[in-house]
Amino acid sequence: MTNLLNKVEELKQEYSKLEKQLADPKIITQLDRYKQISARYKEISEILQYAKELQTNIEALEENKKSLKHEDEDELVFLIEEENTNLESIVENLTHKLKTMLIPKDENDEKKAIMEIRAGTGGEEAALFASDLYRMYTHFIENKGWKIDIINSNPTGMGGLKEISFEVLGKNAYGTLKFESGVHRVQRVPETESSGRIHTSAASVVVLPEAEEIDFDIDENDLKVDVYRSSGPGGQSVNTTDSAVRITHIPTGTVVTCQDEKSQLKNKNKAMKVLRSRLLDLEIQKQQQSIAKQRRLMVGTGDRSAKIRTYNYPQSRITDHRINYTSHNLESFMDGNIDELIDALHIAMQEEMLNND
Template sequence: MDGIPPIAPFLQRLDALTEKMNAPDFYNDQRTASAVSREHQQLADLKAKYEELEKLFAQIEENKAIIEDESADAEFKELAKEDLQSLESSVEPLKKEILRYMIPPEETDSRNTVVEIRAGTGGDEASLFAADLYRMYSRYADRKGWKVEQLSSSESPAGGFKEVCFLLSGTDVYRSMKYESGTHRVQRVPVTEASGRIHTSAATVAVLPEAEEVDIHIDPNDIEISIARASGPGGQGVNTTDSAVQILHKPTGMIVKCADERSQLKNKQKAMKVLRSRLLEHKQNEEREKYAQNRREQIGSGDRSERIRTYNFPQSRLTDHRIGLTVHSLTQVMDGEIEEIVRALEEAYYNKRIETLIAEGA
């Protein structure tokens, strides 16, 4: 079919998944079963949409035949012409739907997500902006019905965050959050600026799909765990025990610290959760580098060094540099209303993938 890759391989995959789902032990592994079920549903929807398109083309041919039939009633021909216009206008939107269903689902889209925000250039103002981003994502999570669990944090003297790490749990979290990785730049007058000059500062965001033990095996010999006294406001119970945990992953040099809990065990569990997610990201990045040509399909590389967005407070303007999107509702955005931006980024991502699908199917 013109403009659409052959359907046969997708139908073969659907049959294979159907057979797999009919196996008696299919639900023994809940995680695999969930992933297979999602892919099966997507392919079933693809099949239904493709059959709908075939029926649409058949109707178009029928209408054309009526219009070209010299013996047909004139009024009947006119109705066929009007109907033909409606039918033909439905073709391209339906083709686009089919192409989207042909894009394989990413297994990590349904994962919970670890988000790390770090203050960048700009001193105290950068730390305050990092806190603003944390609040923005927390409010967005509330709107989506997700749970927010802070994993670790380091506060700045100004009251912001030098860095903060948290876990978002819920439905399709990574699918919505994965485009947030990169450098976020802010332009505004700091509260400490007496002359009213606009300053530019930045914070970096890393978005990591939560890794499970089956994804990443960590050899106990590869890690070094250090225990220290947690730092915090004097007199609080968090200071009375040696509960802060630092984990060094020797092969990669990654260091994870967690001191938010009074329990050493809980801090260790949280730190291991972050380490596994970082190692999964590291593994995925290595895989992407093997297929560097595919990076053009991505909306940004996910690299924290890439400037993805500017928040201009004096003009109440947000600009996402990857897709040229500008919105003039910064107050609402900072209050967690970022769904419009998320959907625009997702749409741009799918459009690029569709371009690639068409090129490969040509």
Template sequence: MNDYYKNQIENINHQITEAEKLLADPSMKQLAKEEINQLRKQISELEKTPGTRNPEPGTNHTVSVILEIRSAAGGDEAGLFAAELLRMYQKFADINNWSFEELDRTEGGLGNIKTVVVKIKGKNAFDKLRFESGVHRVQRVPKTESSGRIHTSTATVAILPEIPPTQISLNPSDITFESFRSGGHGGQNVNKVSTAVRIKHIPTGVVVKSQTERSQAQNREIAMEILRSKIYQLEEEQRQSTIHDERSTQVGAGDRSEKIRTYNFPQSRLTDHRINKSWHDLENILEGNLDKVIKALNDFASPTNIAA
């Protein structure tokens, strides 16, 4: 069992200890018993839920992955690049016979993506995509550039494991819910056709939204799914920051702020900066043929048994 789940169980055991102190108080005894029973059920669910161990590279497990792509520096060109990354990952998913379900999308113009969230499910999905998180940089001459000057733009990618409700506990009082019209401005329960939802986790400030489904209940469920994955990721990042992690000197920590890769169109070159390796068939890679890049990253990581 990994440290995250150990900490969850330790926290619950601490709550049980505190509740047991109340058993001596006749006025609180019944409430304390009920709380202890509920807490013990939580521990039981955590212990028997699949996924409480760290996924090991090379195992044939099926793990759902939340993929988030955001345009960053570079304006419209960054948005176009984000759309190309989405297409690349979708083709990679098709090649691997994975399902590819879009959960949310915000567009900035024709073919221009500000942010997109996708759920990918299939054999070894997490194993293969675990090193994709970080800043992806593109260098090319935009179609609108008349002088032929090369522009540099960026997009960020985050790879998050899907987290079932039993694996992470969120206090309902820490969450605010807002509904709004899909594709329109936000509003507090505007009317019955406001099916899109926005959820904020107050302690962390994380905000997620979903507007792809026609039902508000379905959008809320999707938004909570994304929120759990993001909160889990934050917990993991905080845990990793307190210990020495060799992957920061190897393939990288998977931090969204870390520049990991450059897509150089004039040279038809893709370079992964973490392993200082380049491939000179960029067009082929953008068609979803990522296996050689993925393999190089996993091969580089395996000697030190680096976990994603």
């Protein structure tokens, strides 16, 4: 409680400073700055209202407890104790609400997202699973009213995907999907398996916040740009011009390719968009891993190699290993109905942040 009240005091000081800034006639001429300050002022104002209500109820509870020590009449004692029970419940709820409001917001949550799905161990079966995951996310994204723009894809000849990267166009796309990053494992009998033996294969998913140019300044001298002819399944050429682009960020060794557009310029622009997002994500991962180390978090660690989920087809079971979530409705889940799990992951992350505060 002391830590909570200290944070409230800090916010009171910030609120006072913002109030003075908003009273300055010059600030109105700086529209973007004015909007930013106004939004923060409104946010803190709401928090302080809850803090004031909490303080009022705490004081009322303390006053009642003092009165109980000097009260002998049974009926009054009963009424005060009954009121105290109600006040304790109010204090508990307001404290939780206030803690939730004080959780630092991820400034990237409202951004669009870039998703990358890659087949892992398991050969063609892993590529088919990567394709199934892409279909699952496509349905989820369409149900949200968002759109998809494919950046790069590498299909196999049997309907699978070695890899695919795509942009998710929608407000809060990154905030919604960010906990999908990690290794997804599948257990099922491949269509080509005549003996009916269950195989295990995997695919990795990476979710990046789409970075704007203002988010990340890239020195052109740090880039190596190669152009080549686009290729389709099996490696056959599908274009007679050098329209495909590969960009290497030399300091980090990050490589991005794009070949889905017919225009070299469009492919380069898309590749740069992905590169900026990956470099921004590297910074985010460092921050997340540092926070996770301090807080011992299971969700949101930024560990891309962690096995996060298993899809067991024979038992129609999905298990998320971070929060011990299990569902036996695999068919619906693979049709894009993943909202329940996504909500559960966000709630788990919020609770971890609160409990470790």
